[in-house]
Amino acid sequence: MHNLTQEHLAQAIGVNRQTILAIEKEKYIPSLDLAFKISRYFGVNIEEVFIFDEKTPTHDIFYPKALT
Amino acid sequence: MKKNSFYLVFGCIALALLAIFWYSVELHEPLLIEIAFIVGIVLVYLAKIKVTDIINDERDMKITEQATMRTMQVFWVIFCAFSIGAVMEILHIPEFPRQASSIRPPVLLPPRMMGYIQLGLLCLMIFLYVGFRIYYAKKYGDFETDEE
Numbered sequence: 235m236h237n238l239t240q241e242h243l244a245q246a247i248g249v250n251r252q253t254i255l256a257i258e259k260e261k262y263i264p265s266l267d268l269a270f271k272i273s274r275y276f277g278v279n280i281e282e283v284f285i286f287d288e289k290t291p292t293h294d295i296f297y298p299k300a301l302t
Numbered sequence: 303m304k305k306n307s308f309y310l311v312f313g314c315i316a317l318a319l320l321a322i323f324w325y326s327v328e329l330h331e332p333l334l335i336e337i338a339f340i341v342g343i344v345l346v347y348l349a350k351i352k353v354t355d356i357i358n359d360e361r362d363m364k365i366t367e368q369a370t371m372r373t374m375q376v377f378w379v380i381f382c383a384f385s386i387g388a389v390m391e392i393l394h395i396p397e398f399p400r401q402a403s404s405i406r407p408p409v410l411l412p413p414r415m416m417g418y419i420q421l422g423l424l425c426l427m428i429f430l431y432v433g434f435r436i437y438y439a440k441k442y443g444d445f446e447t448d449e450e
Contacts (some may be wrong), residue, residue: 240317240421240448248359249357249359249360250357250359250362252363252443252444252446253359253360253361253362255372255443255446255448256361256442256443256444256446258448259443259446259448260441261441261443261446262364262442262443264360264362265360267360268360
C-alpha cells in the first residue's frame with residue numbers, strides 16, 4: 235500500500251529491521267513509544283495499526299499465567 | 303567507527319589479552335593479567351560507543367535485560383550454594399574435646415582447586431548467559447525470516 239520495505243521503515247523510526255519483522259510476526263509487543271512512532275509514520279491513529287488485546291500477557295514468563 | 307572495524311579492534315584486544323595471559327603465567331604474576339583484563343574491557347567499551355552502524359533498539363535491550371536477569375537468578379543460587387559450603391567449613395570449630403575427636407577435620411581446598419572452581423563458575427555464568435540470550439532472541443523473533 236505504501237510501497238515501503240521493512241528496512242526503510244526500520245531506518246525511519248530508528249530500530250532494526252528484525253524488530254519490524256518481529257512485530258509483524260507477533261513475536262514482539264512494541265512499547266507505546268515505538269507504537270506511536272510507527273502509527274505517526276503512516277499518519278494514522280495508533281488503533282488503526284495496533285489492536286490492544288487484554289488477554290495478551292504483557293510481562294513474559296517471570297510470572298505464572300494465573301497471576302497475569 | 304563501522305561495525306566491522308569494531309570487531310577487528312575487539313579481536314586485536316582479545317589476542318593481546320591472550321598473549322598477556324600467557325606472559326603472566328610464565329612470569330607467575332597474576333596482577334599483570336588482572337590489570338590488563340580491566341584495561342582491555344574498558345577499551346572494548348570505549349570502542350563500542352564509537353560504533354555508528356549498530357542500532358540497539360528496545361527489542362535488543364529487552365533481550366539483554368531478560369537474559370541478564372535470568373542468568374543472575376540462576377547463578378546466584380548456584381554461587382550461594384558453593385559459598386555456603388565454604389563458609390560452613392570456615393566456621394566449623396568443634397567446641398568440646400569429645401566432639402572434636404569424633405568429627406572429621408574441615409576440608410581445606412588448596413588454592414589451585416579454588417581457582418578451578420572459580421573458573422568453572424565463570425564458565426557456567428557465560429554458558430548460562432549465552433543460553434538465555436539465544437532463548438530470548440528466539441522468543442522475540444530474532445531468527446524469524448519473512449517472505450520478502
